[in-house]
Amino acid sequence: MWHRVPRPQDGRVTEIITGLSMSPLELLAVPGAVALVVARWLPRAARPRVTIAAGAVLALSAIVLSVVGIRWQMLPVLTGAALALPSALSPLLRRRTGRPAWRARWWLALPGSVACIGLIATGPVAAWAFPVPVFPEPSGRFAVGTRVVQWTDPHRPETATADPRDRRTVVVQLWYPARKSPAGAQRARYLGRTEHEARTVSDALARHVGLPGFLVDGVPRARTHSVFNAPVAGGSGRFPVVLFSPGLGGVRTQNTAWAEELASHGYVVAALDHPYDSAAVVLADGRTITAKVTSTGDPDKDEKLGIGWTAVRAADLSFVLTQLGRLDRGETADPLTGRLDTGRAAVTGHSIGGGSAVQAARQDRRFDAVIDLDGYPYDPTSRPLHQPTLALTQAITPDTDPRYIPRLTKVLKHNTATSYRLTVPGAAHLTFMDAPLYLPPVPSILGSLGRTESPHLVAATTLAFLDTTLRHRPDALTAVLSAYGDLTVYHPGNRR
Template sequence: MRLFEILLALSCFALLIDVLFVQTNARKTGLVLTIGSTVIFLIQMFIEGYRWQMLLIYIMTGLLIIIVSSRHFQMGKNRKSRKLLKYSSASIMVILMAVSVGLSVYMPVFHLPKPDGPEQVGTQTFHLTDLSRDEVLTEDESDKRELMIQIWYPTENKDKTKRGLLFPKDKEMFKKYIQTYSTSLNLPDFMFDYWKYSKTNTYENAEILPSTNPYPLILLSHGMGTSRVLHASQAENLASHGYIVVTIDHTYSTFATIFPDGRVTDYKTKMKTIDERRKIGSMWTQDVQFVMDQIEKLNSGVIKSQFEGKIDLDHVGAMGHSFGGATAFNTTYLDHRIKAGVNMDGSLFEVKNRDVINKPFMFIRSGSFKDWLVDFKKDKNSDNEINNEVNKQLSDELSIMENVTNHQGNVIYVEGTQHFNFTDLQFYSPLIKLTGITGNMDGKRGSDIVNQYVLDFFNTYLKGTGGDLIQGPNGKYPEVKFVESSEL
């Protein structure tokens, strides 16, 4: 809960105690509580802002202010009816207050954790159109493939701008954005309205920090059905350590993507078969390669921007989560411009002719990977194979991992995590743990572990520094387990 939300809840409780137990002749106490509660109420509404989780406390605070004020001006009158009122409603009010506080705690106004690097972080968004590719996920045959990307970079923030919001600032765009989410999840729009208060640690359109050397580049892809928004903290942390990070929205494979003209696209991707996965994977790979082409134009000055000459195109990495992690692997394998890559808990969509990868690569898997590996090997050796094609795909993927461990790479898993511990979703609400899509590990701890190992990996292979964490087990992070090639 935010500061004035806590104070408002406490003042509401104090008003209730006053109504229940304070004598009617204690005029000053009631007057002070009434004035204080009114001031806190107004500050919370106009400074922090209304959110629906606090609605019951808003209503009860207003009612209690009226009751206490009335008692102040009508001492001793209607004492019988007032006594009936306080005993019949007190238990209900306490329950309602607890509900409102619970909703506020478990559906909080969250902010992204502060990056641990020395630099402040700036960000800019770009709208790109690949005129060489038709959009195959829409019915209009004239559509071309459009992407939104967000670039994160070190800055001094000379203009002293305020921290940016995580979600669109424009009210209409924000409304369209949460409508897309609510439709997908079959929930009412107002459930997500409080997201408008969530802040990043980033300064929009700030000038890039001058440097004698250009900054290494990392391309980051989200998972299927999510969006680049869920990887903002990862991008911030890398940028704070001297990287330029480009997060990509793979259009029509996100919950929502907002374009500058106000259009909001939703999820239209279908992947029921392995062949369909490969086709979409090929599209995402082409997305990353197209974005890389545009970054080259930004760096050369063909596209005018503040990034001209600031990007080190000889030291480029790719990373992603889930399907985006598989895309990072595929792009790293195919594109000579990408020197190293990280796959965060993503099963590969393409394993043919991918046996030997001659570049540094790291697979980071969730805590269930070890058990899955044991079970898979048992099923593979049994006579009860349900789907030979799927098993062959997974077996080939393990062979790729084995080759990675033998060629400047790592396969690790993090105990206590699940699939979405590799995204910012773990910050949205403690209730998400109940769904099982995040593990029992604290969200900030999980985020820190992933950030540190990703940073150490890219520092090693893109900057030539670090390497302590990826060498083997580390006492600071006992949750991280290294998988040997013999185990795969």
């Protein structure tokens, strides 16, 4: 159910071939370039035919790619071909002019050929390391719709600006069960409503983590499985809601694979952009707000800052739940009116968003369940939780913050409802978001679970937890969770 199905990107030839991360034209250009290099080493009779065929294929590919947009991963391929071109064409041109063909000694030509092949080979490797992400096919019975809303809280000033009239505004993306769209329906972009927004957010994310923007230029090209403004699924059933807060500098779409999977199973996911915290937030009026919040690297300072950051985020989450209730009651005209079951609501988050979810649940009992995706709890008062909680954590190593697990364990032990901590072997901090789909599989950053297993694990464990806590399905939750890692269950009243 989680097999990746190739889909067109932007309706262009940047379609991704499963496992290779290259388009058909890109795949065609690579053997064309290799053939130009190899032609010099073929028998004399075969050289002209191979050179002409390879040159034609490469020229056609380069022309079309230049029109639709050449990805940087193809530059070494084209460079290697360009370096090999003179030696490949020279014998043909000399024959046409009647001049005797000249060939360099093999021991002189061999280093150049090897260098060209090496250059060409870096193209597929780079495309594999930094692909256009291809999202897992949602496995539920519903198609998935998505749209973006913007809400301003008139009662809460914006503390990140000096303007006393400025009020806190959040941008929220909704993924919801939808009717099946026509086969040709345009799929939603990954990082934004428009190409400009997607590239703005991609560039901001790259700057936030210190990467050159061109390395991840495939990310804003990606299309998801959702359709913008698709009609809500038929019937009169009401859908539980799941709110999501991203990591520090993260954005509302950072867990799209997870959100689409939940929506396909009948949940409405509402993911927040927190202005001045998210890497970039594009508002309805076109303004872009970039992050002001950043980690200092000093654990003690970050602890104090984190308390304030999570307090703002927790207030955002409660405000959005209120707005969803108003939307469901029809106070604002909306296709989801009457379809949201805000009486069954979960609050979730990744990293600091997970800590914010814990904080929001402490102060807002309307949340019925909590999911913390490798997030550090910041609340200094240690007020108890009263909702079932699932905490997914990365594999614990000597580099793990020594305060993290003790603090998290204390929170879970003092919960008045049953809590679960699942430590996932082979997981790293970014395992719990979409990053494994488009970043190089470096174990220390993304873990060792792979591009397919990482999103599957997050979706399978959280979906089982939500079905048990919000839908009260008698699933063997502990058995499901245990299949993915080391599970600890904390029952109310057992604080040992």
